Amino acid sequence: MKKALLAFALALISVFTLVACSGGNYEIAMITDSGGIDDKSFNQGTWEGIVEYATENGKTYKYYKPREVSDTAYLRAIKLAVRGGAKIVITPGYLFETAIYEAQTLYPEVKFVLIDGEPHTADYATYKTEANTMNILFDEHEVGFYAGYAAVYGGLTNLGFFGGMAVPAVQRFGIGYIAGAYYAADDLGVTITFPAEHYEYLGSFAPTPEAKTKAATWYSGGVQVIFAAAGGAGSSAMAAAVEATGSKYVIGVDKDQSGDSTSVITSALKGVGEAAISALEDFYGNTWEGGRTISLGSVEGGVALPADFSRFGANAAEVKAAYEAIFAEVVAGNIVVPTNDRASLGAFLTNLGVSNQALVDKAEPAPAA
Amino acid sequence: MIFSTTFYDLLGNTILTMIPLLIVALGAMICERSGVTNIALEGIMIMGAFVSVWIISRLEWTWVDGVKVYWANTNGEKSLLLIIGFIIGGIVGMLFSWFHAYAAISMKADQTISATALNLIAPALAFYIARTFIGGRQVFFNTSFMMTRVGFLADIPVIGDIFFSRVNAGLYLGIIILIVAYLFVYKTKEGLRLRACGENPHAADSLGVNIYKVRYRAVLISGFLAGAGGFLFSISTATSFEGTVSGYGFLAIAVLIFGNWKPFRILFAAFFFGLMTTIGAGGNSIDFIRTLGLPSDFYPMVPYIATLIVLSFSSRSSRAPKAAGQIYDQGTR
Numbered sequence: 001m002k003k004a005l006l007a008f009a010l011a012l013i014s015v016f017t018l019v020a021c022s023g024g025n026y027e028i029a030m031i032t033d034s035g036g037i038d039d040k041s042f043n044q045g046t047w048e049g050i051v052e053y054a055t056e057n058g059k060t061y062k063y064y065k066p067r068e069v070s071d072t073a074y075l076r077a078i079k080l081a082v083r084g085g086a087k088i089v090i091t092p093g094y095l096f097e098t099a100i101y102e103a104q105t106l107y108p109e110v111k112f113v114l115i116d117g118e119p120h121t122a123d124y125a126t127y128k129t130e131a132n133t134m135n136i137l138f139d140e141h142e143v144g145f146y147a148g149y150a151a152v153y154g155g156l157t158n159l160g161f162f163g164g165m166a167v168p169a170v171q172r173f174g175i176g177y178i179a180g181a182y183y184a185a186d187d188l189g190v191t192i193t194f195p196a197e198h199y200e201y202l203g204s205f206a207p208t209p210e211a212k213t214k215a216a217t218w219y220s221g222g223v224q225v226i227f228a229a230a231g232g233a234g235s236s237a238m239a240a241a242v243e244a245t246g247s248k249y250v251i252g253v254d255k256d257q258s259g260d261s262t263s264v265i266t267s268a269l270k271g272v273g274e275a276a277i278s279a280l281e282d283f284y285g286n287t288w289e290g291g292r293t294i295s296l297g298s299v300e301g302g303v304a305l306p307a308d309f310s311r312f313g314a315n316a317a318e319v320k321a322a323y324e325a326i327f328a329e330v331v332a333g334n335i336v337v338p339t340n341d342r343a344s345l346g347a348f349l350t351n352l353g354v355s356n357q358a359l360v361d362k363a364e365p366a367p368a369a
Numbered sequence: 370m371i372f373s374t375t376f377y378d379l380l381g382n383t384i385l386t387m388i389p390l391l392i393v394a395l396g397a398m399i400c401e402r403s404g405v406t407n408i409a410l411e412g413i414m415i416m417g418a419f420v421s422v423w424i425i426s427r428l429e430w431t432w433v434d435g436v437k438v439y440w441a442n443t444n445g446e447k448s449l450l451l452i453i454g455f456i457i458g459g460i461v462g463m464l465f466s467w468f469h470a471y472a473a474i475s476m477k478a479d480q481t482i483s484a485t486a487l488n489l490i491a492p493a494l495a496f497y498i499a500r501t502f503i504g505g506r507q508v509f510f511n512t513s514f515m516m517t518r519v520g521f522l523a524d525i526p527v528i529g530d531i532f533f534s535r536v537n538a539g540l541y542l543g544i545i546i547l548i549v550a551y552l553f554v555y556k557t558k559e560g561l562r563l564r565a566c567g568e569n570p571h572a573a574d575s576l577g578v579n580i581y582k583v584r585y586r587a588v589l590i591s592g593f594l595a596g597a598g599g600f601l602f603s604i605s606t607a608t609s610f611e612g613t614v615s616g617y618g619f620l621a622i623a624v625l626i627f628g629n630w631k632p633f634r635i636l637f638a639a640f641f642f643g644l645m646t647t648i649g650a651g652g653n654s655i656d657f658i659r660t661l662g663l664p665s666d667f668y669p670m671v672p673y674i675a676t677l678i679v680l681s682f683s684s685r686s687s688r689a690p691k692a693a694g695q696i697y698d699q700g701t702r
Contacts, residue, residue, distance in 0.1 A: 036496070038505040197653045197665060207607035208615040210650040213382045217651030220378045232507075235607035242608065243515040243535070260509055261608045 026062035028054055028280065029086035031077045033093035034069045035205070041231055041254045042272045046092040046115060049273030053280045060085075071122070074099035082107050088283050090276055091115065094167060098122045104130040111288060113279040115272060116169050118293055131291040134282075136275045139297030140169050140229075142330055143268040144176025145183070145337045146305050147227055147251045149326055150266055152184035152192055154312040154319045156224040156249065160198035162215070162237055164205040164230035166365070172340045173229040173253065173268060174199065174363050178356075179338050179348050184322075186352045196358035198223055205231030207239075215240035219248045225265065227251040238263050249311075256306045265311045271302045298330050340364065375655055377530050379647055384536060387643030388543040389414075389602035393621035394628060394635045395550045396594025401630060402554060403587030404567040404580075404692040409469050409484035410595045411618025412491030416465045417596020418603040419495040419508070421458035422610040425450060425600075426510040444516040448538035451514050454604065455542060455597045462596015463589050465491070470588035474581055477696045492612050499612070508610040514538070539601040546594065551632040563587060567690035570697045580697050595621075627680060629687055641679065645672040 030037075030050055037047040047063060054061040064081050066073040074096055081089050089110060091100060094117035101119035104112055112133040119135070120127040129135055151159060159181055163170040178194065185192040198218055202211055215226055215237040226241070228234030228250050234257070241248040241263035252258065252267030275296055282288045296302025304327070309320040329335045338344035342364040349356060393410055400407040429450060431440050441450045465487065472483035499506045519533040532540065554560040565573035566583045574580050595618065602617055603610045624642055628635030652658050652668035 036506060038500060038507070040505070040507060044505075197659075206613050206615060207609070207611050209386045209602075209606050209617075210646060212606050213386065213647050213650040214654075216382055217378060217647075217654040220374065221654045232607070232609075232611040235507075235609045235611065238608045239513070239606065242513040245535075 024062070025085040026060045026081075027085060027087045028059055028061040028090070029081035029084065029088070030061070030063040030090045030092070031074065031081060031096070032063060032065045033091070033095045035231070036065065037063055039231065040257075040260075042092045042116065042270065045255060045270070045272035046090060046276045049276035050090060050280070052273070053277045057284065059280075059284070062086075069095060071098045071102075075102060078103045078107075082110055086110060088113065088280065090279065092272060093117065094169065100133060101128065104133045108132055111283055111290065113276070115275060129291050129293065134279060134288075134290045135293035136279065137293060137295045138169070138270050138272075138275075138302050139295060139337075139339075140172035140268070140270065140303065141176030141179070141337045141339050142298050143270065143303035143305065144173040144227070144229075145180035145330070145335075146176075146303075146323060146327065147173075147266060147268045148177040148180030148182075149184040150180075150305060150309075150312075150319050150323050151225050151227075151249075151251065152181045152190070153188065153322045154265070154315050156265075157185070157190055158193040158222050158224045160194075160215075160218045160223040160226040161200065162211070162226055162228040162230040162233060163201040164233060165203060166201040168340050170201070170229050171364055173227070175340055175345045176337050177227050178359060178363060179345060182349055182352050182354050182356075183326075183335070186354075193222070194356065194359060196356070196362045199359055199362045202230055202233050205233055207232045207236040209236075211236035212240050216244065219244040219246075223248075225249040225251060227253075227268070229253045229268070235260065258306065258308065258311065262311075266305050266309065269304050269306060271296065271304075275302065298327060372527070372530075375657070377535075379644075379651070379655060380531055381535050382647045382651065383640065383643040384531075384540055385605045385643075386646050387639040388539045389598040389605070389617060390621050390624050390642060391543050391636060391639040392539075392546055392601065393595050393598035393618065394624040394639060395546055395632060396591035396598070397621055397625045398628070398630055398632065398635060399550065399554065399563065399594075400587050400591035401625065401693045402567045402690055403563050403584045404570055404690060404695060404697065405470075405473055405584050405588055406480050406694040407466070407469065407484060407588060407591050407595075408481060408619070408622060409466065409487035410591075410621050411614060411616065412484075412488040413462045413465050413592050413595035414599030414602060414614045414618045415491040415495055415612070416599070417458035417462035418599035418610055418614060419499070419612070420461040421454040421596070421600040422508050422510055422603050423499075423503070424457050425454045425512070425604075426508055428453065429510060429512050439511055441512050444519055447512060447514050447516060450512055451538045451604070452542070454600045455539070458600030459593040459597035462594070462599065463592040465596065466588050466592020469592070470585050473696070474584045474588070477698060480694055480696070488618075495612050506612050509608060510604070510610075511608075512604075513608075514604050537601075537605060539605065542597075542601075547632055547636055554632065559583075564690075566697075567692050570692050570695075574699065580699075584697070623676070626687060626689075627676075627683065629683075630690060642672070642676070645675045648672075 032043050035043045064077040066077040090113040092115040097117040100114050114135045211233045226237045228237045237250045238261035241250050249265040250263050252264045254270050256267045258264045309316045312319045338348045346360050430437050441447050472478040473480040496506045514537040522533040523529040562578045570580045624638045628638035649671040653665050
C-alpha cells in the first residue's frame with residue numbers, strides 16, 4: 001500500500017514537472033536571484049521595467065525562479081527559459097556571473113542582459129563577455145555619495161551604515177556614503193562622527209531581532225542616521241528609528257522607500273527598471289550591441305536621490321539645492337567618487353585631511369594574505 | 370534613574386527579543402507536556418504573523434471625512450491594537466496547528482513529519498496569499514507598538530524604567546501567560562491530566578482520561594501561543610512582515626529544552642537567549658563592554674558560545690516528558 005502511494009506521488013510529481021517544462025512562447029525572460037519579483041529591490045525593479053516595456057510593445061514575458069541559489073539551479077532556470085522560447089534573458093544580480101559565463105556560449109542565439117555583474121569563471125580567473133551578452137553596472141558609489149552628502153548637509157552628523165552582505169554593489173554604496181559624508185563635513189566645516197563600529201555588513205538581507213537591536217543600540221549611542229543598503233534588514237533599522245527617542249533616520253536603498261516608514265529621510269535610487277527597458281529597446285530596435293559592459297551613473301540618469309526632500313524639515317530647500325549642485329559637479333567630472341576599493345577611499349579621505357583608517361578597513365576588508 | 374541609560378537600553382532590547390521566545394516556548398511546553406512534540410512552531414509563527422500583521426495594517430487606519438487617518442497614537446490605543454493582533458495571530462496559529470494535531474493525534478502520523486510539512490508550507494503559503502491579494506510579499510504596518518511612559522507607573526524608580534517605559538504591551542501579556550501557564554500545568558486537574566498524558570498515557574487512559582482530547586487541546590494551545598508570538602516577533606522586529614521569523618520558532622524549541630520543560634526555567638532561558646542576542650548585536654556600542662577591548666568579530670559569536678557553555682552544564686539534568694513524540698495508540702500496551 002505504502003509503495004503504491006509512493007509510486008503514485010512520484011508519478012504526480014513527474015507529471016507536474018513535465019507540465020512546467022512543456023515549452024511555451026515567452027520572448028522576454030527574467031531569472032530572479034535569491035529575492036522574488038516583489039523584493040522591493042532590484043528584482044522587483046527589473047521585473048517592473050520588463051512588464052512596462054512588454055505591455056507597451058505587446059511582447060510576451062515570463063519570469064523563472066531558480067530552485068535555489070546555485071550556479072546549477074541558475075543554469076537550469078536559464079535552460080528552462082530558453083526552452084520556453086526566450087530570445088532575451090535578463091538576470092539581475094552578481095550571483096548570475098558564473099551561470100551567464102556558461103550560458104552565453106551554450107545558447108549563442110539568445111541574448112543575455114546581466115545586471116550588477118560581469119560574467120566570469122567560478123574561480124574569477126577568466127572574465128569573458130560574448131557578443132550576445134550585455135552587462136549593466138551601476139555607479140552605486142555615486143548615489144551613496146549623495147546620500148552621505150545630503151545627510152550631513154541636512155545636519156545629521158552622527159552616521160551609521162548597514163550593508164546586507166559585503167558584495168560589490170553594497171560595498172560601493174557604503175564607500176560612496178563615507179566619502180560623501182566626509183566631503184560634506186569638509187564643505188561645511190563641521191565634524192562628523194562615523195566610527196568603524198557603526199559600519200556593519202550584517203550577513204543577511206532579512207529583518208532580524210539582531211539587526212533591530214543593533215540599530216537601536218546605535219541610535220541610543222547617538223547615531224542619527226543609518227544608511228541601510230540591506231534589503232529587508234532595513235525594515236528593522238526603520239523600526240528601531242521610529243521607536244528611538246529623538247529624531248532618528250534611515251536612508252533607504254534601490255527604490256524610494258519613503259512610503260515604508262516615516263523615518264526614511266531619503267533613498268539611494270538605482271534605476272534597474274530603466275536599465276532593463278533600455279536593454280529591451282536596444283534588442284527590439286535592432287541596435288543591440290553586446291560583448292560590453294555599460295555602467296549607469298549620474299550622467300546616464302542611472303542613480304539619484306528622490307526629488308522630495310521634505311523629510312529634511314526646515315533644511316529641505318537648502319539640502320535640495322546642495323544636492324543638485326553636487327550632482328552637477330559629479331556629472332561634470334569635477335568630483336571623482338571613490339568606487340569599491342579601499343585604496344581610492346583612503347586617498348579620497350586623505351585629500352580631505354581625514355584619517356579614519358579603521359572605517360576604511362571595515363568598508364572593504366583587506367584581502368586575506 | 371539609578372542605573373545608566375545603557376543599562377535600560379540593554380534590558381529593553383532583551384525584553385523585546387525574549388517575549389516572543391517566552392510565549393512560543395510556553396506553548397511548546399504545554400504541547401510537549403501532553404506528549405506531542407511540536408517542531409512546527411516556526412511555520413505556525415509565520416502564518417500567525419502574516420495574517421495578523423496584514424489585518425493590523427488595515428485596522429490601524431480609519432476614514433475621517435474621506436481622508437485616511439492613522440489612529441493608534443496613545444499607549445492605550447497602541448495596546449488595544451496589539452491585543453487585537455495578538456488574538457488574531459493566536460486564532461490563525463490555532464487553526465494552522467490543527468493540521469498538526471489531526472495528523473499526529475487522529476491519524477497517528479509521525480509527529481516530526483507532519484510538523485515539518487507545516488514548516489515547509491507556511492512561508493510559501495504566506496507568499497502566495499500575499500502576492501495574490503496584496504500584490505507583494507511584504508506587508509507594511511505603520512504602528513510603532515512601543516509605549517512611551519505608562520502614566521504614574523513609569524515614575525517608580527528602576528521598576529518604572531524597566532517595566533513601564535519604552536516597552537510594548539507584549540511584556541504584560543507574556544507575564545500573564547507565564548503565570549497562567551504555570552497555574553494551569555501545576556495547579557489544576559486539567560494540568561495534572563496533561564502531564565500524565567505526557568508521561569504515561571496508558572495509565573492516564575486506564576483512569577478515564579481522554580488522551581486524544583487532552584492532546585488536541587494542548588496542540589491547539591501551543592498553536593495559539595505560537596501564532597500570537599509570531600505577531601509579537603514581527604511587530605518588535607521590523608516595520609513590515611517579510612515572510613520570515615528568522616528561525617525563532619526553532620530557537621523557541623531550544624529555549625524549551627534549555628528551560629527543562631518548566632515555566633520559570635523557560636523564562637530564565639528566554640531571558641538568557643535575549644540577553645546574549647542583545648550583547649551579540651549591540652555589544653560594541655555598550656560602553657562597559659567596549660572597554661574590554663575585544664575584537665568586534667567576537668560579539669556576534671557571543672550567543673552561540675554562551676549557549677554551548679550553558680547547555681553543556683545544564684543538559685545533564687535535562688528531562689523531557691517520557692511520552693513526548695510517541696504516537697498514542699490505545700491498542701498497544
